[in-house]
Amino acid sequence: MDSEIEVRLLAITPNSEELIEKAGRLCYASEDKLGTKKGWLQARIKEGHESLIEHASATFYIRASRALTHELVRHRLGSYSQRSQRYVKETEPQFITPPEILEHPGALDIFNEAMRASWASYQALLDSGVKPEIARYALPNACVTQIICTWNFREIRHIIKLRTSPRALPEMRTVALKIKEIMKAQAPSVFEDL
Numbered sequence: 697m698d699s700e701i702e703v704r705l706l707a708i709t710p711n712s713e714e715l716i717e718k719a720g721r722l723c724y725a726s727e728d729k730l731g732t733k734k735g736w737l738q739a740r741i742k743e744g745h746e747s748l749i750e751h752a753s754a755t756f757y758i759r760a761s762r763a764l765t766h767e768l769v770r771h772r773l774g775s776y777s778q779r780s781q782r783y784v785k786e787t788e789p790q791f792i793t794p795p796e797i798l799e800h801p802g803a804l805d806i807f808n809e810a811m812r813a814s815w816a817s818y819q820a821l822l823d824s825g826v827k828p829e830i831a832r833y834a835l836p837n838a839c840v841t842q843i844i845c846t847w848n849f850r851e852i853r854h855i856i857k858l859r860t861s862p863r864a865l866p867e868m869r870t871v872a873l874k875i876k877e878i879m880k881a882q883a884p885s886v887f888e889d890l
């Protein structure tokens with residue numbers, strides 16, 4: 697079954713912008729000016745005083761391919777919980793079809809046949825008594841997975857910058873653009889320049 701990518705915000709530090717500014721104002725003993733100057737946080741970010749934005753974090757639910765999550769968890773300054781292919785059977789074929797496949801005549805049929813064959817082999821291995829953790833070696837990178845990720849705002853800015861670039865994996869770009877849209881709405885003073 698062809699599946700959709702999903703990105704959902706699950707949790708975020710309450711009053712994150714105020715908290716970050718409070719931390720910054722403490723550094724310069726200017727707490728009395730809290731909330732008085734538009735662009736104050738952006739100025740701190742621009743000058744490289746980025747540890748301030750580590751005080752706030754956000755947690756996302758992401759449903760995407762295993763190809764994507766393999767890259768996503770390379771971001772080391774994060775916490776991750778991912779659906780297990782060792783303890784959960786992937787008996788229902790759920791996979792991401794990259795839209796780029798459609799740009800090449802005949803490629804979709806080849807791709808769909810690979811998905812069918814992968815899951816047929818997976819099921820046959822399970823039926824023969826092989827454990828899910830071993831049978832999963834027959835599953836494709838396109839297999840859908842679910843992951844919950846927590847990052848601080850500094851890491852989220854880093855991920856957005858790196859993963860919305862034209863050099864990033866297209867599926868990753870889709871996810872990173874959605875994260876960017878969410879964060880710009882949630883904490884504009886931290887993310888408005890991106």
Ligand SMILES: Cc1cc2nc3c(=O)[nH]c(=O)nc-3n(C[C@H](O)[C@H](O)[C@H](O)COP(=O)(O)OP(=O)(O)OC[C@H]3O[C@@H](n4cnc5c(N)ncnc54)[C@H](O)[C@@H]3O)c2cc1C
Pocket residue numbers: 770771772773851854858859863864865
């Ligand atoms: C377009 C693209 C192509 C890529 N191609 C490949 C590839 O072919 N093969 C491959 O293996 N990977 C590849 N990667 C992954 C890449 O090398 C990084 O592992 C990944 O992007 C995580 O980024 P990061 O290390 O900057 O950030 P994070 O792990 O998110 O860390 C954030 C920042 O913290 C600092 N930091 C974290 N850990 C350390 C440390 N140990 N020492 C010093 N500073 C640290 C760095 O400043 C880092 O930028 C690619 C990434 C992109 C975006």
